[in-house]
Amino acid sequence: MALTTASRPALPVPAPAPPPARGRRKKNYASRRSEGLAGYVFLSPWLIGLMAITAFPMLLSLYLSFTNYDVLSSWEFVEWVGFDNYKKIFTLDPTFWQSVRVTLTFGLIAIPLKLAASLGVALLLNKERRGVGLFRGMFYLPSLLGGSVALALVWVAMFNREGAFNAGLSLFGIEGNNWINDPDWALSTLMVLTIWQFGAPMVIFLAGLKQVPTELYEAAQVDGASKTRQFFHITLPMLSPVIFFNLLLETINGFQGFTSAFVISNGTGGPLGSTKLYTLHIYDKAFTDFQMGYASALAWIFLAAIGLITIVFFSTGKFWVHYSDGEN
């Protein structure tokens, strides 16, 4: 992923052709059109997939969000209810606000920390040392396990009252908490799990770091800039497109997290709704309460919120993201 676009080759722009004869231009146009058609033909498996698997269900769920669809009843019972679902969500659903609170807390803490951790480790692993490949591999390993159920189960075993974490604490004479089952701590254990899986952004940061020209550091050294100064004035600005990319990706991924919260809380989002991520609320409404229309409305609000956050990122990006090719 050549994100730092320092050496991005310019797009091959065809040299302006001399004004061709009329007939020739027509033929050109036709052949270009058939080329375009061929392109679409080659794209068609993907296009059909996009239509059938993404676009159609999405539009259907938009429609359903204005209905009382309940999964099980047949279609003739589906009634148009206008904005009722949306109104109910904002006025009559305390769990909605709870889940928004939990999701925002989770996102605002876990995502920056995850990025900081991955950047920090990437900086450490950027230097060529003996065994650096091994370390890179080891730090990447947790994210290979992904949002897996097994990992969430391991987390439960580690952080409950009899867990390995408390056993470790007891070596220092500290009596641990029942982390997973304490409403004040359950979400934190979930965040630690998310942060721990920083391998993917780390690898992207590593690639980005490799792209920073060493001349800049050499010049800075000659000028007598300290390491800290070099970091803030060279590394961070040069890396800003990569940071932007990672921030965007991790935000979207982070807000969509479901599996670990679901498994760790046994599907309850508990204790006391402290791990009730927004996605869990959608799931509950759709599959426990059979209010699929309502759940669709929840999902669309979620989509709008993530879209909004993305727009905010892009619009603030121009103030802090530096593209070295000077086009931006």
Added chain:
Amino acid sequence: MHPATPAPADEPTQHNGSLPAGGLNRRHLLRLLAGTAIAVPAAGLLAACGDDEPAVDPNAPVTVSFFWWGGEARAKLTEEALKLYTSKHKNVTITPTWQAFTGYYDKLATISAGGNAPDIFQLDDNGLAEYAGRNVTLDLSKYTASKKIDVSNHPESLTKYGQLGGKQVAIATGENTPAIIFDKTKLAELGVEAPQVGWTYDQIITWGAGITTKSGGKYWGLMDPSSDYKALWLWLRAQGKEFYDGPKIAFTEADLVAWFQLWVDARAKGATPPADVCHEAVTGSVATQLVVTKKAAVSFMWSNQLSEMQKATKNDLGMTAYPGDPKGQWARASTYWAASRTTKAPDVVADIINFLANDVEAGKILGVDRGLPNNLDVRKAVSDALTDQKMKDTVAFENEITPKFGPAPAPPPKGHSGLRNTLRDIAETVSYGKATPEAAAKQFFTEAASALA
């Protein structure tokens, strides 16, 4: 079929997860298929001339899909019983599918929404009203009326527990009742007597506090059942009240405050563990129960779970009724067999359900895995043939308590599965000390109004 289920070696056609009717080879199969292709439209034509009921040839080949939840052991028993059926009805092929309880209802909902509900599927009383109320299930009334599904030898309360809005929407797979399961070994160690049928709540709480004291405070007397709808339900019924009245809540806010307060006091006396320990067991799954994890002497369970729980611990377990007047207990359908309204072979489906409910041989295979058999003759035969000591204990307990049962209530209404989660979450705000019983009860009734609407 679950990938972990080994296919029997003597049946090479087993691998695709269907139970074929005896030794079919490919040629037979092709002939059958060709036969079906002709027979099905023909049957349709014939039916068009007659009444609404299609005149189905009883020997025409039929495939029936069959879906349940449970573990390996249950799968083995169920598949064996179904195989017995197909060996007697060569024209019927049954495609069994099963999975663990987690995710079962998600999958059932998804395939039902797609119009492909399994011909026969397992439900419990949380799912019954959701599915029957939305017309997913086949009305079995005409089969029970014509005795094609013979319920004459079933306890009436059990048959009624499968009726909604005057229709027989499902047939119980067996009978169970709520029961507390306690750790005999631990009680003997501590020198404490076992709890008895008919103990009051005050008695068992004092008893539980005694256990906590004797064990030095790291082992508790009872699980805190305040978040458990069935415990609340029985507590209400023991006082002559009810949980639901049709689609509405039948108890009052004052009742719920009293219930929450009962367990606040129990915790203050030391009878129950702190909220975070109880939370580990709150989903009701056997593996996390405090009796199994050896954190408390009593768990609030179902009577048919004794054998399964015993397999999860080395300590010897016992079982008795919930505290309070045992008239609060009732003969409950542990789970049900329901049929899909869109099934192509309703008569065969009804016949299979009848076979599972009334055939002695099938009953012997199934044992008391889904509760005591409905049919009293089958129940007798099965009880006599049992070898698992804990299954025997279950039967003995059911037989002891049956004469003391109160009348069965109607199965819970639509919205129940959401509401019991609401009760769980709100009761926990009390046990974690974040809300008073009064505030929590008020909150419950606010949310219940919208859940049951």
